[in-house]
Amino acid sequence: MLGCAVALEIARRGMPVEVLERAIVGAEASSAAAGILAPRMEAHGREPLRSIGVESLALYPEWVAGLGADVGLTRTGLLKVVRPGDAPDAPDVEARWLDADAVRFVEPGLAPDVLGAWLLENEATLDPRKLVPAVHAAAQAAGARFRVGEEVASADPGGVTLVNGERVEGRVVVCAGAWTAKVPGLRPLPVRPVRGQLVALSGERIRHVLFGAGGYLVPRADGRVIAGATVEEVGFSRGVTAGGVRAVLQTAVSMVPDLASANFEGAWSGFRPGTPDNLPVLGDVGGIWVASGHYRNGILLAPLTAKWMAAAVVDGARLPPVFSPARF
Numbered sequence: 001m002l003g004c005a006v007a008l009e010i011a012r013r014g015m016p017v018e019v020l021e022r023a024i025v026g027a028e029a030s031s032a033a034a035g036i037l038a039p040r041m042e043a044h045g046r047e048p049l050r051s052i053g054v055e056s057l058a059l060y061p062e063w064v065a066g067l068g069a070d071v072g073l074t075r076t077g078l079l080k081v082v083r084p085g086d087a088p089d090a091p092d093v094e095a096r097w098l099d100a101d102a103v104r105f106v107e108p109g110l111a112p113d114v115l116g117a118w119l120l121e122n123e124a125t126l127d128p129r130k131l132v133p134a135v136h137a138a139a140q141a142a143g144a145r146f147r148v149g150e151e152v153a154s155a156d157p158g159g160v161t162l163v164n165g166e167r168v169e170g171r172v173v174v175c176a177g178a179w180t181a182k183v184p185g186l187r188p189l190p191v192r193p194v195r196g197q198l199v200a201l202s203g204e205r206i207r208h209v210l211f212g213a214g215g216y217l218v219p220r221a222d223g224r225v226i227a228g229a230t231v232e233e234v235g236f237s238r239g240v241t242a243g244g245v246r247a248v249l250q251t252a253v254s255m256v257p258d259l260a261s262a263n264f265e266g267a268w269s270g271f272r273p274g275t276p277d278n279l280p281v282l283g284d285v286g287g288i289w290v291a292s293g294h295y296r297n298g299i300l301l302a303p304l305t306a307k308w309m310a311a312a313v314v315d316g317a318r319l320p321p322v323f324s325p326a327r328f
């Protein structure tokens with residue numbers, strides 16, 4: 001996703017750009033994502049994550065309009081549900097408290113023991129499996145060339161060498177997500193895979209993104225509910241586990257009991273690109289550009305990352321030093 005988004009913005013600025021993808025465009029974390037655009041909830045007051053998330057979310061309507069495709073972008077709002085034993089604190093200064101009656105009025109399916117909820121009315125959602133192909137197509141239309149099945153074997157400031165030995169010259173932007181630390185030639189950065197498992201359910205609807213103590217529920221425009229997510233430090237071990245699905249479903253059904261009779265549509269997992277401070281890595285490391293480490297917020301942060309990276313690579317604009325790879 002970040003590769004497509006950065007390529008789109010670079011191509012729009014008139015610079016030739018090639019995307020080298022070893023597998024399928026967007027098949028990894030970006031298609032696995034839940035599609036929550038919730039900077040205020042995710043940051044819990046922490047800066048600069050909150051500010052960049054809010055800024056990126058504000059870019060979304062115009063960015064999506066420029067893609068010319070329906071990606072399910074909806075301002076659903078988010079409820080941080082409080083139940084007995086949960087921390088009652090507000091997730092953000094903009095959060096508004098709804099007591100038990102008020103919250104059940106706006107979200108009728110919530111469990112009977114819900115004491116109330118914090119409402120963040122500007123948080124939104126989209127469907128990443130619609131967004132990724134839309135950004136891919138827009139980047140191609142803007143002139144970006146995509147080469148799939150091409151694995152980068154090493155990178156240097158003058159270009160990359162592919163596994164088949166081919167040399168591709170030019171400035172390099174590494175957008176390898178959780179695999180960033182595995183790109184030879186790039187100074188090793190502490191980007192690690194953090195596995196997340198999600199479950200899709202249908203037949204029962206919710207209106208808002210619901211965050212509880214153990215996970216979240218996301219309404220899709222097509223009526224499905226996406227339930228997530230595990231946070232697992234298991235390296236690059238792929239797959240969906242019985243324990244992971246059980247944990248996700250337990251949280252889902254305890255928050256919205258009627259989901260027990262929903263249809264199980266499927267489960268999947270992906271690798272979030274995690275960093276030690278949970279902030280993205282945006283900048284130049286030894287002459288190679290990097291846009292990675294977006295952890296839980298790579299979909300949210302895509303428009304802003306793309307805008308900043310294109311300005312830096314094409315026009316030499318300065319990136320905020322707080323995200324520099326030099327901090328590691």
Ligand SMILES: Cc1cc2nc3c(=O)[nH]c(=O)nc-3n(C[C@H](O)[C@H](O)[C@H](O)COP(=O)(O)OP(=O)(O)OC[C@H]3O[C@@H](n4cnc5c(N)ncnc54)[C@H](O)[C@@H]3O)c2cc1C
Pocket residue numbers: 001002003020021022023024025026027028029030031032033034035036037150151152153175176177178179180183195196197198228229269270271272273291292293294295296297298299300301
């Ligand atoms: C379960 C889950 C739920 C999530 N939910 C949300 C959410 O609700 N909201 C949100 O904002 N974010 C969410 N995220 C986070 C978000 O998905 C990621 O931050 C984002 O997708 C990262 O995008 P990326 O392009 O950096 O990585 P990826 O999408 O993983 O793409 C990296 C690409 O690099 C390619 N690649 C790697 N190495 C090489 C190489 N050597 N040569 C060529 N190609 C290579 C890979 O094949 C892959 O296609 C979630 C993530 C997970 C796993």
